[in-house]
Amino acid sequence: MSADHLFAALASPARRELLRMLRDEGAQxxxxxxxxxxxSRPSVSEHLKVLKDAGLVAETRKGRERHYRLEAAPLLELRDWLTPYERFWRERLTALDALLDDMEDDMEDEDAR
Amino acid sequence: MSADHLFAALASPARRELLRMLRDEGAQxxxxxxxxxxxSRPSVSEHLKVLKDAGLVAETRKGRERHYRLEAAPLLELRDWLTPYERFWRERLTALDALLDDMEDDMEDEDAR
DNA sequence: TTGATACGTAGGATAATTCCTACGTATAGT
DNA sequence: ACTATACGTAGGAATTATCCTACGTATCAA
Structure with a gap:
């Protein structure tokens, strides 16, 4: 539910690599x-726990093994978070954008340059 | 260039809030x-520095003020990172999974619109 | 039952993050 | 020149993250 856990989980390169493995190679x-x-193996376990708490991974017990699989649903939240920023890189590509930025930044010394 | 800095920068709720402010209210x-x-003001300065190092923010000096503005380009990297995971939540949209999701996850407005 | 395998958890060392209060520097106003 | 303003930086305390080695527990295989 909390976006904080999600972003924090993704902040670690090790955890992103684990996600990538599960994505490319399937549950393991x-x-x-x-x-x-x-x-070390225990450290990987710790990372998997963080991913599980963020809802990015789910485990299924198979005998003494625990299969971890990618759970991509929380990434929808990340995508939604990203959405309101989209117009910024779209606008960047136009000359109009620069004009609008200047207008909202400051109305005064437009000719100073 | 390094995705580590980007993800690390976004891991802090305070920094995400700063980005949101710059997005919704313009450069300030x-x-x-x-x-x-x-x-405290110095702490905000520190956060702005982290955002600047991640390329998410740029500063323009205007007299004794420093205007910070959102620099959304690095977020394209985040969007690209997200892409290979898309098929995972698309696969979940089969009839059966959609049903299960609705039951276990939420009663939210996913389909209400 | 005994021993190996597949794990997680405990505890701890070290490093990084996050916040603060001083303090320094540059610019603006008088 | 002198003071106030808008900042960043230094240094430090408290917290959290990240890794390890040891150990505990459940399962499998004999």
């Missing part, structure tokens, strides 16, 4: 993720 | 941003 047990990581 | 001097923040 924790150990398999860890063995290709330059990091 | 640092002090005006700070005075509506429940945070």
């Amino acid at each position: 047990p924790a150990g398999r993720l860890a063995e290709r990581f330059d990091m | 001097p640092a002090g005006r941003l700070a005075e509506r923040f429940d945070m």
